[in-house]
Amino acid sequence: xxxxxxxxxxxxxxxxxxxxxxxxxxxxxxxxxxxxxxxxxxxxxxxxxxxxxxxxxxxxxxxxxxxxxxxxxxxxxxxxxxxxxxxxxxxxxxxxxxxxxxxxxxxxxxxxxxxxxxxxxxxxxxxxxxxxxxxxxxxxxxxxxxxxxxxxxxxxxxxxxxxxxxxxxxxxxxxxxxxxxxxxxxxxxxxxxxxxxxxxxxxxxxxxxxxxxxxxxxxxx
Numbered sequence: 001x002x003x004x005x006x007x008x009x010x011x012x013x014x015x016x017x018x019x020x021x022x023x024x025x026x027x028x029x030x031x032x033x034x035x036x037x038x039x040x041x042x043x044x045x046x047x048x049x050x051x052x053x054x055x056x057x058x059x060x061x062x063x064x065x066x067x068x069x070x071x072x073x074x075x076x077x078x079x080x081x082x083x084x085x086x087x088x089x090x091x092x093x094x095x096x097x098x099x100x101x102x103x104x105x106x107x108x109x110x111x112x113x114x115x116x117x118x119x120x121x122x123x124x125x126x127x128x129x130x131x132x133x134x135x136x137x138x139x140x141x142x143x144x145x146x147x148x149x150x151x152x153x154x155x156x157x158x159x160x161x162x163x164x165x166x167x168x169x170x171x172x173x174x175x176x177x178x179x180x181x182x183x184x185x186x187x188x189x190x191x192x193x194x195x196x197x198x199x200x201x202x203x204x205x206x207x208x209x210x211x212x213x214x215x216x217x218x219x220x221x
Contacts, residue, residue, distance in 0.1 A: 031101070039111075041107050106154045113147040120201070129188060146179060149169070
């Protein structure tokens with residue numbers, strides 16, 4: 001991975017401190033690590049999926065704090081200001097850049113929607129009952145719309161456009177409600193398989209809704 005590149009200023013002009021230069025291989029490695037973070041969230045969530053406070057427990061396992069979800073700016077007190085220190089260039093050069101891939105809303109949305117899509121595919125592959133193509137298409141479209149708007153909301157949060165984030169969360173909610181409605185229409189020959197599928201998928205859909213509602217509430221304050 002390339003280090004910071006600096007021009008030699010003999011006249012003491014340090015206005016251009018250089019910038020990090022990553023090549024394509026560096027970014028590919030970064031994306032692989034981002035995928036691992038999503039997998040880590042899925043694992044953390046699944047371990048506590050039966051707990052009533054599973055969202056908070058999973059967030060704690062990921063090392064997230066409540067303010068990390070919405071990225072709202074908070075005023076620092078004097079003690080916090082005193083603890084701020086300048087980052088050395090050598091330390092800075094070893095840090096990975098921050099991107100939307102690290103945002104809790106991005107990670108949790110990608111992770112929970114990945115589970116929903118995988119569960120539905122597995123349910124359909126092992127389903128003796130033929131499902132109407134229009135129903136399957138509509139359900140997949142609702143999942144895609146919900147995920148899209150949740151990721152756009154995460155990007156808005158990252159940029160500080162909080163009310164725009166609320167608007168995207170509302171669109172994500174509409175898509176999620178459609179997913180809940182359509183999901184109930186799928187049938188299966190085995191009652192146990194059907195019950196397990198609905199319990200696990202509905203739980204994750206409702207948890208997505210709970211995450212969004214919490215963040216929307218923070219954005220409106």
